[in-house]
Amino acid sequence: MYFLTRTEEIILLAIWKLQDAAYGMSVREQVAKDTGKKWRSGAVYAPLGRLLKNGYVCQIKGEPTPERGGRHKIYYRLTNEGKKALIEIREVNASIWLGVPKLEID
Amino acid sequence: MHRSGWVCQNWKLTEKPMNKISKKPPKIARWMLEKMINRYTRYTALGDYEEEYGDDLKNKGYFIAVLIYWSHLFAVLPGYIQEKLSVSGTMLNNYLKIACRNMSRNRVYSVINISGLAIGMTVFTLIIVFVLNEYSYDKFNEKIERIYRVGFENFSQTYLAPGIGKEIRENIPEVQKMARFKIRTDYLAKYLPERDPDNPKYTTIRRFCWVDRDVFDIFSFEFIAGDPSEALSVPYSIVLTESIADILFSEENPLGKTIRINNTNIYTVTGVISDPDKFHIDFDVLASFVTLGKIIGEHELNSYRSWNLQTYVLLPEIHDKTAVSNKMTEHFHKILKKRNIFDLYALKGLYFQGLGSGRYGNLQFIYIFITAAFFILLIACINYINLSTAKAAKRAKEIGIRKVSGSLKRMLVSQFLLESVLISAISFLAAGILLILFIPIFNSMINSKLSLASLNDPLTVIIIFGGVFIIGLIAGLYPALYLSGIKPVSVLKGDAAKGRKGVIFRRTLVVVQFAISIILIIGTVVVFQQLHYVKNADLGFNKEQIIHFDLNRELRSMRGVFRERLLRIPGIRDVSFSQGYPGRIYNWESFDHKGERTGFAVFSVDPEYFDIYDFELIDGRKFSRNIRSDEFGTCIMNEEAARQFKLVDPVGTVFYRSKWGSSSFPSKEVEVIGVVKDFHFESLQDEIRPLLFSWNEGWLWMANIRISPTGISETLENIRQLSIELAPDFPFEYSFINESFNSQYKSEERFGSIFGYFSILAVFIACLGLFGLALFIVEQRKKEVGIRKVLGSSLSGIIVLLSDEFTKWVISANIIAWPISWFIIDRWLNNFAYRINIDLSVFILAGILSVVIAVLTISIQTFRAASANPVDSLRYE
Numbered sequence: 001m002y003f004l005t006r007t008e009e010i011i012l013l014a015i016w017k018l019q020d021a022a023y024g025m026s027v028r029e030q031v032a033k034d035t036g037k038k039w040r041s042g043a044v045y046a047p048l049g050r051l052l053k054n055g056y057v058c059q060i061k062g063e064p065t066p067e068r069g070g071r072h073k074i075y076y077r078l079t080n081e082g083k084k085a086l087i088e089i090r091e092v093n094a095s096i097w098l099g100v101p102k103l104e105i106d
Numbered sequence: 107m108h109r110s111g112w113v114c115q116n117w118k119l120t121e122k123p124m125n126k127i128s129k130k131p132p133k134i135a136r137w138m139l140e141k142m143i144n145r146y147t148r149y150t151a152l153g154d155y156e157e158e159y160g161d162d163l164k165n166k167g168y169f170i171a172v173l174i175y176w177s178h179l180f181a182v183l184p185g186y187i188q189e190k191l192s193v194s195g196t197m198l199n200n201y202l203k204i205a206c207r208n209m210s211r212n213r214v215y216s217v218i219n220i221s222g223l224a225i226g227m228t229v230f231t232l233i234i235v236f237v238l239n240e241y242s243y244d245k246f247n248e249k250i251e252r253i254y255r256v257g258f259e260n261f262s263q264t265y266l267a268p269g270i271g272k273e274i275r276e277n278i279p280e281v282q283k284m285a286r287f288k289i290r291t292d293y294l295a296k297y298l299p300e301r302d303p304d305n306p307k308y309t310t311i312r313r314f315c316w317v318d319r320d321v322f323d324i325f326s327f328e329f330i331a332g333d334p335s336e337a338l339s340v341p342y343s344i345v346l347t348e349s350i351a352d353i354l355f356s357e358e359n360p361l362g363k364t365i366r367i368n369n370t371n372i373y374t375v376t377g378v379i380s381d382p383d384k385f386h387i388d389f390d391v392l393a394s395f396v397t398l399g400k401i402i403g404e405h406e407l408n409s410y411r412s413w414n415l416q417t418y419v420l421l422p423e424i425h426d427k428t429a430v431s432n433k434m435t436e437h438f439h440k441i442l443k444k445r446n447i448f449d450l451y452a453l454k455g456l457y458f459q460g461l462g463s464g465r466y467g468n469l470q471f472i473y474i475f476i477t478a479a480f481f482i483l484l485i486a487c488i489n490y491i492n493l494s495t496a497k498a499a500k501r502a503k504e505i506g507i508r509k510v511s512g513s514l515k516r517m518l519v520s521q522f523l524l525e526s527v528l529i530s531a532i533s534f535l536a537a538g539i540l541l542i543l544f545i546p547i548f549n550s551m552i553n554s555k556l557s558l559a560s561l562n563d564p565l566t567v568i569i570i571f572g573g574v575f576i577i578g579l580i581a582g583l584y585p586a587l588y589l590s591g592i593k594p595v596s597v598l599k600g601d602a603a604k605g606r607k608g609v610i611f612r613r614t615l616v617v618v619q620f621a622i623s624i625i626l627i628i629g630t631v632v633v634f635q636q637l638h639y640v641k642n643a644d645l646g647f648n649k650e651q652i653i654h655f656d657l658n659r660e661l662r663s664m665r666g667v668f669r670e671r672l673l674r675i676p677g678i679r680d681v682s683f684s685q686g687y688p689g690r691i692y693n694w695e696s697f698d699h700k701g702e703r704t705g706f707a708v709f710s711v712d713p714e715y716f717d718i719y720d721f722e723l724i725d726g727r728k729f730s731r732n733i734r735s736d737e738f739g740t741c742i743m744n745e746e747a748a749r750q751f752k753l754v755d756p757v758g759t760v761f762y763r764s765k766w767g768s769s770s771f772p773s774k775e776v777e778v779i780g781v782v783k784d785f786h787f788e789s790l791q792d793e794i795r796p797l798l799f800s801w802n803e804g805w806l807w808m809a810n811i812r813i814s815p816t817g818i819s820e821t822l823e824n825i826r827q828l829s830i831e832l833a834p835d836f837p838f839e840y841s842f843i844n845e846s847f848n849s850q851y852k853s854e855e856r857f858g859s860i861f862g863y864f865s866i867l868a869v870f871i872a873c874l875g876l877f878g879l880a881l882f883i884v885e886q887r888k889k890e891v892g893i894r895k896v897l898g899s900s901l902s903g904i905i906v907l908l909s910d911e912f913t914k915w916v917i918s919a920n921i922i923a924w925p926i927s928w929f930i931i932d933r934w935l936n937n938f939a940y941r942i943n944i945d946l947s948v949f950i951l952a953g954i955l956s957v958v959i960a961v962l963t964i965s966i967q968t969f970r971a972a973s974a975n976p977v978d979s980l981r982y983e
Contacts, residue, residue: 023150023154024147024150024151024153025154025157029152030860039184040181041151041154041155041178042178042180042181042182042185043181045143045144045147045150045151045181045182046144046185048147048148049144054149059150067156067157068154068156068157068652069130069152069153069156070154071149071152071156072149073150073153074149074150074153082808088140091360091756094625102346
């Protein structure tokens with residue numbers, strides 16, 4: 001059985017949070033905001049590519065803009081597969097955290 | 107509506123400065139990213155990066171934005187490698203590990219490879235820095251594309267009369283701005299500090315420059331203090347360079363302070379510019395022509411009498427240079443009554459044409475250096491290729507096993523490429539350290555101020571990094587293909603590739619290495635021979651024990667007294683005053699004789715000059731103080747001058763000055779009273795040109811003093827005392843004539859010494875490679891040597907046997923190198939009008955030298971092999 005990796009989880013969640021506004025830049029910003037850390041661009045794009053390849057997200061072509069060198073914006077959406085994987089990982093997360101005794105650093 | 111108009115304007119304002127620096131991200135980086143980002147996210151990522159670049163440009167500045175954009179490459183690189191080489195991270199790890207193990211197992215070979223490559227890269231980077239520096243001259247000018255120097259066609263005249271500039275400004279509409287430069291040397295500047303007036307500060311201004319005030323509109327000098335538009339607008343104002351301002355004012359603010367120049371006029375400092383080190387004219391101080399007009403008279407600024415100004419013009423954005431110069435030609439045809447073809451020389455290339463005063467570069471040197479640096483790098487790469495293919499036998503088993511366990515050929519190729527890139531990366535680090543160590547030495551050698559700071563441009567850094575990568579690839583490509591081509595069956599069966607294949611290829615490469623080294627050796631030797639020749643050639647006059655120095659203003663006015671007092675000093679044999687010294691003397695004037703017009707070098711001297719320098723008089727007589735008329739309109743010519751005018755019996759001939767220019771001849775007619783034998787008054791690079799000596803007391807600006815060879819330092823001290831007594835405000839500096847004359851060859855000398863170092867390095871790297879190869883071959887033939895020894899071969903016999911092959915290589919390298927080097931050197935020598943003939947002995951010497959060096963290099967190995975106990979090599983069989 002295959003679980004999402006943490007990175008994939010974070011990226012998928014970012015896309016879900018952004019809903020219609022999820023394209024490369026905004027995903028990167030969201031991810032950075034969520035985790036409070038700087039992400040190297042490769043650390044986002046590589047898993048994103050993998051998610052795309054595995055069918056967890058799909059692309060939607062947006063309008064071309066001059067500041068992107070005339071390229072279209074590419075919006076990302078979760079596919080049902082992606083949603084399913086997120087739900088699954090949420091359950092796994094919940095269950096692995098279930099019954100954890102009080103966790104403290106001495 | 108109104109509001110939106112305002113917004114629009116505002117937007118334009120913010121947009122405008124950004125147009126200057128490109129709004130688009132760097133092209134190369136974009137292209138590389140496009141190739142490297144994985145195809146699933148390529149489109150979106152590229153767009154994102156570009157958007158981000160736009161934001162960074164606004165918020166963080168150009169430099170950071172470019173840097174960030176480039177840094178994306180590093181982020182995508184690992185993924186790219188993985189994808190392209192179809193090598194997983196684990197395998198990549200394995201490759202690195204194996205590479206490191208290999209390096210540490212074969213330490214000698216690794217050291218040879220790395221040190222060779224490191225030296226090669228150091229030289230290469232040094233040369234890149236040097237070349238970048240050379241090309242950076244004058245580039246600080248924002249309007250560089252529009253600035254031209256006015257001159258005549260074929261470089262025939264680069265110094266113009268003041269009137270030319272004035273006419274151009276007033277009558278050629280295309281010329282927007284015009285500035286003339288008139289350079290005077292060794293002015294004395296004096297500053298009385300307000301707080302401490304008893305303690306004046308002095309400095310000699312080496313190069314004092316008179317300019318038109320438009321100069322700041324044409325050239326973009328960087329003002330540290332003062333306003334460029336106001337700086338020279340008032341008469342008697344002056345602009346200092348930073349270093350002069352530092353000397354005179356140190357902590358004080360120079361603006362508004364007054365300084366006294368040559369103890370006469372007082373100037374107000376209205377500006378300080380940072381030292382224009384990268385400007386082709388060398389100057390320390392700028393003062394305006396308006397002031398000059400007040401001193402020497404307004405009409406002088408419009409005259410056509412003295413031709414000693416450099417004139418620059420600024421043309422509009424869109425201009426037709428030839429049309430403008432044609433207009434000038436037409437315009438001056440009327441004024442000068444003579445048709446001179448004007449030409450405009452673009453500022454861009456001026457530095458390398460070397461016709462200005464001050465700084466110039468030499469394109470030929472640059473090309474030769476680049477080529478040499480490239481070849482040194484090539485030699486180092488060859489070392490790598492040779493050693494790694496030679497060592498193939500050792501790796502054969504590994505390769506065989508890898509192949510059997512399913513490695514593809516391209517995986518092996520990528521493995522070996524990775525190894526070579528790793529080696530070149532290590533070498534690059536070493537080169538970086540070497541570079542930091544050697545830059546000061548290199549600087550003192552070529553007398554420059556290079557620093558690694560010129561590498562702060564991100565693009566240059568990337569180019570150099572890319573270069574390293576590419577060098578690694580080039581060096582690694584052949585070995586990679588060769589090694590990955592080894593057949594597993596043959597390896598595992600036992601008859602491993604013993605490195606037989608490729609022996610011929612390796613041999614060829616070694617021959618190439620040595621051929622290059624030999625060419626460099628021969629080149630160095632000949633360059634030094636030629637330099638020795640020109641420095642010690644018989645110049646046709648006596649140049650020993652003569653000192654010369656410029657007469658300062660005070661001494662000039664009391665020449666007579668000075669001479670008398672000098673002659674009283676016991677060590678002084680003779681004193682003469684002249685316009686200059688051989689090597690730096692003359693005006694160029696034209697004369698008419700029987701309808702023919704010829705240009706002559708004209709040189710003003712006094713009668714004693716001929717005694718000091720021992721010129722050989724072949725006809726007529728010298729100037730005489732007893733004949734009053736000698737000072738007016740007589741001359742002594744050299745043989746070449748007589749030849750130019752086709753004079754059979756020159757003495758008594760009268761010819762006429764053509765109109766132009768100021769002259770040391772007061773009258774129009776000039777009578778020949780004597781002829782001296784030809785002598786070299788210029789560098790031996792040039793033919794002896796026609797020369798006239800005139801005698802005009804007003805033109806004598808330099809003292810020539812012959813001193814006796816004993817007690818020189820005492821005599822010099824006496825002269826100094828006297829000079830300071832008579833002219834207390836001026837420093838006393840002198841030089842010996844032979845040194846001054848030979849300083850003409852400074853750039854050749856520098857060239858020679860750099861070339862010398864190059865050849866030493868080339869030989870060294872080539873020898874490193876040879877050493878490694880010898881080590882390998884000797885190892886391979888260990889058993890053979892053992893058997894031979896057991897069968898009774900002698901020590902010397904085995905050494906000869908082992909050295910034999912190498913000697914053959916080096917000799918064939920010689921045979922290739924000789925004609926090539928002859929060809930190159932002959933071309934270089936042709937720069938000199940007086941040159942040595944290339945001697946066969948140079949070639950033979952270089953040949954013997956190379957063989958000796960090669961044999962010595964391998965002798966350690968051969969001797970060790972030959973003297974080894976055969977038992978050790980044969981025991982295990």
